[in-house]
Amino acid sequence: MKTGLIGLGYWGPNLARVLSQAQHSDFTACCDLDAAKLRRIGRLYPGLRLYNNADELLDSDVESVLIATPIATHYDLARRALLKGKHVFVEKPLANTSARACELTAIARSKRRVLMAGHTFVYSPAVMRIKELIDSGALGTIHYLSFSRVNLGLYSKDVDVVWDLAVHDVSILLYWLNEMPARACSFGRSCVQLAKRDVASLWFQFASGPVAWCEVSWLSPQKMRRTCVVGSERMVVYDDTEASEKVKIYDRGVNLRRPQNFGEFQLTYRLGDMVAPNLPNTEPLLCEVEHFLECAESGRSPRTDGKFGEDVVRAIEMAMDIGWKPAGVCEEMRLATAAPELAAAVGSGERA
Numbered sequence: 099m100k101t102g103l104i105g106l107g108y109w110g111p112n113l114a115r116v117l118s119q120a121q122h123s124d125f126t127a128c129c130d131l132d133a134a135k136l137r138r139i140g141r142l143y144p145g146l147r148l149y150n151n152a153d154e155l156l157d158s159d160v161e162s163v164l165i166a167t168p169i170a171t172h173y174d175l176a177r178r179a180l181l182k183g184k185h186v187f188v189e190k191p192l193a194n195t196s197a198r199a200c201e202l203t204a205i206a207r208s209k210r211r212v213l214m215a216g217h218t219f220v221y222s223p224a225v226m227r228i229k230e231l232i233d234s235g236a237l238g239t240i241h242y243l244s245f246s247r248v249n250l251g252l253y254s255k256d257v258d259v260v261w262d263l264a265v266h267d268v269s270i271l272l273y274w275l276n277e278m279p280a281r282a283c284s285f286g287r288s289c290v291q292l293a294k295r296d297v298a299s300l301w302f303q304f305a306s307g308p309v310a311w312c313e314v315s316w317l318s319p320q321k322m323r324r325t326c327v328v329g330s331e332r333m334v335v336y337d338d339t340e341a342s343e344k345v346k347i348y349d350r351g352v353n354l355r356r357p358q359n360f361g362e363f364q365l366t367y368r369l370g371d372m373v374a375p376n377l378p379n380t381e382p383l384l385c386e387v388e389h390f391l392e393c394a395e396s397g398r399s400p401r402t403d404g405k406f407g408e409d410v411v412r413a414i415e416m417a418m419d420i421g422w423k424p425a426g427v428c429e430e431m432r433l434a435t436a437a438p439e440l441a442a443a444v445g446s447g448e449r450a
């Protein structure tokens with residue numbers, strides 16, 4: 099399938115590399131507004147057609163397009179590509195509002211074209227193995243999930259840390275639980291730049307029971323990519339900074355026993371073994387791009403299709419309390435009604 103790539107900034111060259119390796123790929127064209135970036139990619143992949151205008155690439159014979167441009171441009175470029183009959187892969191997040199993501203999904207459906215959101219972690223062997231553990235019931239009832247994605251980060255020019263980093267965690271969370279949150283809220287702070295959060299925490303509550311929180315920061319001394327899933331039967335720690343043994347499954351927990359007589363201690367601790375499963379050594383980005391190309395050829399719906407991409411954007415909007423309103427009320431709003439002094443303390447940083 100003849101494939102083109104739009105956007106050759108920080109991330110685009112990684113997509114170019116996997117496009118040049120992927121099965122089903124005939125990587126033929128690239129586009130960027132910046133001539134120097136085009137020249138550089140042309141030197142790396144001789145024979146590519148180079149465009150400095152997206153419409154020229156979209157008017158060419160490419161059948162599928164990958165978009166890795168700034169988030170604010172995703173909707174417009176993806177819409178134009180779909181209307182010209184291309185299969186479209188859009189880097190995360192699918193669009194900067196859920197209404198726009200929803201419109202893209204509808205256009206893809208009406209044009210019978212594949213639309214996929216680039217949520218790379220959903221294609222990682224570690225994340226897929228944990229999904230199997232959750233779905234098989236091996237972890238028991240899921241109590242809570244915590245995500246930490248912090249480091250001394252690369253400050254994005256156009257978006258805050260939530261739209262840059264939390265998108266990854268929210269995509270993993272929705273993939274694992276296969277459920278939209280019933281309630282969500284967040285708070286954060288702009289420490290270095292004006293009105294651009296570089297630290298934030300998002301909280302979610304699901305109707306089936308679990309709660310989850312995601313901590314993201316570009317302003318932290320150590321790199322952490324750590325997720326913990328706590329179930330009634332087992333607990334899992336997923337550390338993406340580990341070269342091997344990224345996933346550790348702990349047979350640990352606490353049970354509440356029905357007391358036999360008055361005063362008997364009711365809690366028993368289970369301190370079983372830890373197992374680190376052997377995971378395939380496949381590159382998530384390559385798997386993701388091959389999945390897109392396979393779906394474009396077969397017409398199958400991708401794992402992270404337009405609807406999934408839309409749900410991720412909607413969940414973030416819920417947490418940030420903009421756009422679509424959550425079913426429940428935000429914790430800070432609840433506090434504001436119940437205890438105004440406490441709400442003032444919670445909201446003393448900038449409200450996300």
Ligand SMILES: NC(=O)c1ccc[n+]([C@@H]2O[C@H](COP(=O)([O-])OP(=O)(O)OC[C@H]3O[C@@H](n4cnc5c(N)ncnc54)[C@H](O)[C@@H]3O)[C@@H](O)[C@H]2O)c1
Nearest residue numbers: 105106107108109110130131132152166167168189190218
């Ligand atoms: N999946 C991941 O793990 C991952 C990691 C990093 C970034 N991303 C995503 O990749 C996308 C790009 O991020 P980035 O950090 O590379 O941004 P960037 O700003 O470094 O690069 C964007 C590029 O797009 C070009 N561009 C902008 N408008 C254009 C247009 N209309 N036509 C053609 N080219 C245009 C710019 O010249 C620039 O070269 C974002 O959506 C980001 O969220 C994904």
